[in-house]
Amino acid sequence: MSPSIKDVAAFAGVSVGTVSNVLNHPDRVSPDTVDKVRGAIKSLGFVRNDVARHLRAGDSRTIAMLVMDAANPFFTDLAKGAEDQAATLGLSVVMGNTAESSERENNYLDLFEEQRVRGVLISPSGDVEERLLQLKKFGIPSVLVDRASTSGKLSSVSVDDEAGGRIAVNHLIESGRSRIGFVGGALDVPQVRDRLSGAREALDSHPGVSLDVYETSATTVLEGRRVGEQIVALDTSARPDAIFAANDLVAIGLLQAFMASPQIRVPDDIALIGYDDIDFAPSAIVPLTSIRQPSRLMGQTALDILNAEALDGSAQPQEVVFQPELIVRSST
Amino acid sequence: MSPSIKDVAAFAGVSVGTVSNVLNHPDRVSPDTVDKVRGAIKSLGFVRNDVARHLRAGDSRTIAMLVMDAANPFFTDLAKGAEDQAATLGLSVVMGNTAESSERENNYLDLFEEQRVRGVLISPSGDVEERLLQLKKFGIPSVLVDRASTSGKLSSVSVDDEAGGRIAVNHLIESGRSRIGFVGGALDVPQVRDRLSGAREALDSHPGVSLDVYETSATTVLEGRRVGEQIVALDTSARPDAIFAANDLVAIGLLQAFMASPQIRVPDDIALIGYDDIDFAPSAIVPLTSIRQPSRLMGQTALDILNAEALDGSAQPQEVVFQPELIVRSST
DNA sequence: TGACGTCATTGAAACGATTCAATGAGTAAG
DNA sequence: CTTACTCATTGAATCGTTTCAATGACGTCA
Numbered sequence: 001m002s003p004s005i006k007d008v009a010a011f012a013g014v015s016v017g018t019v020s021n022v023l024n025h026p027d028r029v030s031p032d033t034v035d036k037v038r039g040a041i042k043s044l045g046f047v048r049n050d051v052a053r054h055l056r057a058g059d060s061r062t063i064a065m066l067v068m069d070a071a072n073p074f075f076t077d078l079a080k081g082a083e084d085q086a087a088t089l090g091l092s093v094v095m096g097n098t099a100e101s102s103e104r105e106n107n108y109l110d111l112f113e114e115q116r117v118r119g120v121l122i123s124p125s126g127d128v129e130e131r132l133l134q135l136k137k138f139g140i141p142s143v144l145v146d147r148a149s150t151s152g153k154l155s156s157v158s159v160d161d162e163a164g165g166r167i168a169v170n171h172l173i174e175s176g177r178s179r180i181g182f183v184g185g186a187l188d189v190p191q192v193r194d195r196l197s198g199a200r201e202a203l204d205s206h207p208g209v210s211l212d213v214y215e216t217s218a219t220t221v222l223e224g225r226r227v228g229e230q231i232v233a234l235d236t237s238a239r240p241d242a243i244f245a246a247n248d249l250v251a252i253g254l255l256q257a258f259m260a261s262p263q264i265r266v267p268d269d270i271a272l273i274g275y276d277d278i279d280f281a282p283s284a285i286v287p288l289t290s291i292r293q294p295s296r297l298m299g300q301t302a303l304d305i306l307n308a309e310a311l312d313g314s315a316q317p318q319e320v321v322f323q324p325e326l327i328v329r330s331s332t
Numbered sequence: 333m334s335p336s337i338k339d340v341a342a343f344a345g346v347s348v349g350t351v352s353n354v355l356n357h358p359d360r361v362s363p364d365t366v367d368k369v370r371g372a373i374k375s376l377g378f379v380r381n382d383v384a385r386h387l388r389a390g391d392s393r394t395i396a397m398l399v400m401d402a403a404n405p406f407f408t409d410l411a412k413g414a415e416d417q418a419a420t421l422g423l424s425v426v427m428g429n430t431a432e433s434s435e436r437e438n439n440y441l442d443l444f445e446e447q448r449v450r451g452v453l454i455s456p457s458g459d460v461e462e463r464l465l466q467l468k469k470f471g472i473p474s475v476l477v478d479r480a481s482t483s484g485k486l487s488s489v490s491v492d493d494e495a496g497g498r499i500a501v502n503h504l505i506e507s508g509r510s511r512i513g514f515v516g517g518a519l520d521v522p523q524v525r526d527r528l529s530g531a532r533e534a535l536d537s538h539p540g541v542s543l544d545v546y547e548t549s550a551t552t553v554l555e556g557r558r559v560g561e562q563i564v565a566l567d568t569s570a571r572p573d574a575i576f577a578a579n580d581l582v583a584i585g586l587l588q589a590f591m592a593s594p595q596i597r598v599p600d601d602i603a604l605i606g607y608d609d610i611d612f613a614p615s616a617i618v619p620l621t622s623i624r625q626p627s628r629l630m631g632q633t634a635l636d637i638l639n640a641e642a643l644d645g646s647a648q649p650q651e652v653v654f655q656p657e658l659i660v661r662s663s664t
Numbered sequence: 665t666g667a668c669g670t671c672a673t674t675g676a677a678a679c680g681a682t683t684c685a686a687t688g689a690g691t692a693a694g
Numbered sequence: 695c696t697t698a699c700t701c702a703t704t705g706a707a708t709c710g711t712t713t714c715a716a717t718g719a720c721g722t723c724a
Contacts, residue, residue, distance in 0.1 A: 002448075002470035004710055015674045020712055030672055045466060050446030052710035055383050055679050062443065064426075071408045071611075076429075079402065083429065087436075092443045094396075094426035097408075097415060104419075111394065111424045114382030115447075116334075134377060139333035221612060259617050279403075280553060285591050285617050336680055347704045352682055362702060384680035387709050 003044040012040035023048060054116065063093045063306065064112040065121040066105060070097035072219075072249065073278040074295055075123065078145060081299025082121055089307060091118065100218075102126030113140060119306040121145055121299075129154060141309035143302045146293075147190055148319060155309065155317045157302040161191055164291045164324035165198020168244045168273050169211075171289070171326055173202065177242035177271055178209045183227050183254060184246020185216040192219070192246045195275065199244055212240060219246050224253020231270075232261045241270060242332070248274035248281050251288055255331070259285060271332040287329035294322055335376040344372035355380060386448065395425045395638065396444040397453040398437060402429035404551075404581065405610040406627055407455065410477060413631025414453055421639060423450065432550075434458030445472060451638040453477055453631075461486060473641035475634045478625075479522055480651060487641065487649045489634040493523055496623045496656035497530020500576045500605050501543075503621070503658055505534065509574035509603055510541045515559050515586060516578020517548040524551070524578045527607065531576055544572060551578050556585020563602075564593045573602060574664070580606035580613050583620055587663070591617060603664040619661035626654050 005023075009016045014033060021029050022037040029037075040046075054060050063086055067075040079095060086093045094117075096108040105125050112120055113135060120135070120142040122128070129151050132142045136154075144156035172180055182199055184192045196213065203209050214230070216223035224245065231239060231254070245251035251274030258264045258272075266272050266286045274281060277292035301320055309315050337355075341348045346365060353361050354369040361369075372378075386392050395418055399407040411427060418425045426449075428440040437457050444452055445467060452467070452474040454460070461483050464474045468486075476488035504512055514531055516524045528545065535541050546562070548555035556577065563571060563586070577583035583606030590596045590604075598604050598618045606613060609624035633652055641647050 005712095006710075016711080017674055017676095017713080018672085021673085024712075028672075033672075045470075047442070047445050047470075049387075049448060049710055050443075051383050051387050051448055052679090053446075053712075055381075055387055055681085055710080056712045058679075062447070070402070070411065070427075071405060073403060076403045079429065080431075087439075092428070092439065094428060095402075096424070096426060097411065099412075099415075107419075108424065110379070111382075113379050114385075115394070116381060116383055138377075138379075256617055285588055337682095338680075348681080349683080349704055349706095350702085353703085356682075360702075365702075381680055384709090385682075387680080387711085388682045390709075 002049070003046045004049065005046070007044055008037065008040045008046050011044060012037045060116055060118045061091050062115070062117045063091050063119055063121065063303065064096065064108070064115075064117045065093050066096045066098055066108055067123050068098050068100045068125045070095070070099075072247075073280060074247070074276045074293070077278070077295035078123070078299040078302075081296035082303045083299075084296075085300040085303040089303075091303075091307070093121075093303075098125045100125045106131075109135070113138070116140070119143070119310045121302050121306060123147060139313060141306060141313070143306045143309070145298065145302050148321070149317070152319070153317055155305050155319065157298050157305065157320045157322070159293045159298070159322045159324050161194035161324075162198035162201065164275065164293075165195040165200075165244070166202045167198075167324060167326050168195075168275070168291055169199040169202035171328070171332065172242040172244065172271055172273060173206050173209055175242075175271060175332055179240045179242070180209060180211045181214055181231070181240030181243040182211060182246070183214045183216060183224065183243055183250055184219055185223075186218070187213075187215055189219075195244075195246055216246075216250060219250050221249045221253040221256075224250035224255075225257050226253070228254040228257025232257055232264060239270070243270055243272050245272065245274045248276045248278045248288060248290055250274070251290070251331075252280065252284055255284060255286060255288070267330065267332050273332055277327050281327075282329065284331075286331045289329045289332040290327050292325045292327050294325075298322060334381070335378045336381065337378070339376055340369065340372045340378050343376060344369045392448055392450045393423050394447070394449045395423050395451055395453065395635065396428065396440070396447075396449045397425050398428045398430055398440055399455050400430050400432045400457045402427070402431075404579075405612060406579070406608045406625070409610070409627035410455070410631040410634075413628035414635040415631075416628075417632040417635040421635075423635075423639070425453075425635075430457045432457045438463075441467070445470070448472065450642045451475070453634050453638060455479060471645060473638060473645070475638045475641075477630065477634050480653070481649070484651070485649055487637050487651065489630050489637065489652045489654070491625045491630070491654045491656050493526035493656075494530035494533065496607060496625075497527040497532075497576070498534045499530075499656060499658050500527075500607070500623055501531040501534035503660070503664065504574040504576065504603055504605060505538050505541055507574075507603060507664055511572045511574070512541060512543045513546055513563070513572035513575040514543060514578070515546045515548060515556065515575055515582055516551055517555075518550070519545075519547055521551075527576075527578055548578075548582060551582050553581045553585040553588075556582035556587075557589050558585070560586040560589025564589055564596060571602070575602055575604050577604065577606045580608045580610045580620060580622055582606070583622070583663075584612065584616055587616060587618060587620070599662065599664050605664055609659050613659075614661060616663075618663045621661045621664040622659050624657045624659050626657075630654060 277290040
């Protein structure tokens, strides 16, 4: 099929070793031989077979990234950060979408292990730390993204979600609200859980403020809208005067439900704060106050750590925790 | 690092050939040997090195998918369709995001060629047909997605964008509109060009209807919003009474601009139709009329064709063209 | 002229799997 | 008891690279 290094060697009238040297150490080869070989490569359309190369060299230049929801802009931003950084290091990023399925997650990990990728960036869906530790033992490092390691044995790049929850609810309280609603779920998703517990902490120092939890099955626009319609239907006395949504997609869903109802104005009747500060937030119908996570930077950082571990297998695991930032817009 | 088939063989007290047989043709091996080997595999945590396997076997089970905008829901839907189909065939899909950059597109194609993937699904950014034809010669087939082949030598799965444009504008005209605006760009992107020329065709049979083109630099929410604000600022007499947006992202941007202005109501003052029917369209603030493309199905179909070509290198290129479908909602 | 060093090039081993002809043990048939 | 045959297992060749010790050509210097 494709021409091999052997074909190139024959065409150029040199040995395979020389061709390989032209490819990898051109300084060791005389200039005219280099020209001859380069010419042969061009005329045959030769492309180095990375499979064989890697087999011998043992190093791969591919980074695998596994995300739980490829449709969430937060993750595409993360990926963009990682891709940019990879490009400057001469690496490539391939993505897999686990769609929050443990089974798919495992399949992809199998694939990447079989392919002996250089490393794995992962925002885990299921419980995979054990598996990742084993991968590491076999020379494939990984970095958790948007989630800290529970064992502490893996590197991670995350955001202090409890702080984010605190900041969000403090902001609502400081702007005079006292009946807070939290919308998000499932509640056993670590990110959601932490944001909620941060929200609860904020309440501790503010007696007289209440918090109601409205659970969703996922953090999507549709789920947000569904809960929003429930809230619209509530009696005025039972209705929260401020809502903290577990992410911007949910917040946008809520917003849509509220806009469809003439008796609820945002932020007058209900203030609304989201999470992630996706690109869409500032251009929502009511520009959305949100908690910004430095998604691009997180992607970059994660890739750097991963690369460092790939180069030095014995490096200590690092845990980088970014601080979230409040971005105030019209919705509060 | 990782244990190899040799380690397994030593551990189990058999030859490497036998281990390989257990892996690939267990029927040729006696049951107790199978057990012994499987035990060894388990205790050592052996995972087959796909790199070496592929080197010898020459076949890969990885499909590469290259999209021009990983943040556009239409493409994530396409990918989902392909992934689902791949899963049923026991294949894996890895994704690369070209971000509309020819350079990145080329880098990814290099990577995938070096990795000798089984095939490539691509929604091309630049002009890559030549390159893809060469890949095919070397045994790596590809299928164009959301764009027909200009040379006719490559398989493709696309949608009749001219028909889509016609349908959209006919719908606007039939609902009594006569000053149509087209918003989208860049105008040299094939999809945009075709939708616009379909729109123009619809005008031919309806004298008295006008079409103004508002070009954007990309089909994004922000660009839609920008143009929307321009339109809001127009004199009532110069303002279109219906707009056909090149995709739903642009339509949503327009919608946001219009909602922010009290003197423009959708659809009363301006009717609005988008394209793609992304998940977000029905839950937009004014549910959006759109032209549906069967994105999931397209992804599936593309993957099937690709797989067929991977199995039979001499198969004729197929061009599948889906028909778009009008989905009427409140915005028109 | 002969010994030596430099430099470009070569050829073979190695990576980890698969494949296949050859081997060997065991069984059935004559 | 030999022959033929089956079935499980083995060992070597192979895929396309990289690496490295060995080779060889050439020029320098004594």
